[in-house]
């Protein structure tokens with residue numbers, strides 16, 4: 180990269196690099212994966228945003244190192260499967276007068292898919308113990324609440340609770356997360372009707 184100039188606006192997710200990109204007709208910021216080395220990809224910014232001799236394009240050339248932006252290394256569709264127009268502007272400012280700079284993805288589908296690229300968090304050894312206790316209480320009272328569950332253990336705890344209750348009662352159970360209190364409630368089928 181030439182000194183002081185900006186290159187592709189990317190974020191690193193796990194071990195992969197993703198380009199932040201915009202599609203036509205929407206403000207959401209999407210993610211684009213790098214193309215596999217054997218397959219030709221496309222550049223981060225189409226040529227007509229970089230050349231043309233007008234003041235807007237000249238300004239982009241003064242702020243960005245345009246050669247890396249032209250490199251055909253990106254997939255042709257976003258992670259969520261849409262054709263994309265160009266990368267969003269970042270620290271180097273906008274690439275198009277119609278787009279604001281952005282620094283993070285906002286497309287919900289891309290964000291969901293991005294989450295799957297992170298390794299699953301290690302399950303705390305207390306999760307099975309807490310889940311068993313919850314299952315016992317639900318069997319007895321039909322309902323249980325666990326407070327202050329760490330966010331990265333929520334999914335594992337809920338899954339374990341549902342699985343234990345199903346195994347032990349033969350009935351499905353549901354768990355609900357109360358975000359504000361950071362708590363999980365679990366209820367067996369009979370109790371759920373009375374809630």
Ligand SMILES: [Zn+2]
Pocket residue numbers: 208209210257258259260286287288289290
């Ligand atoms: Zn998307």
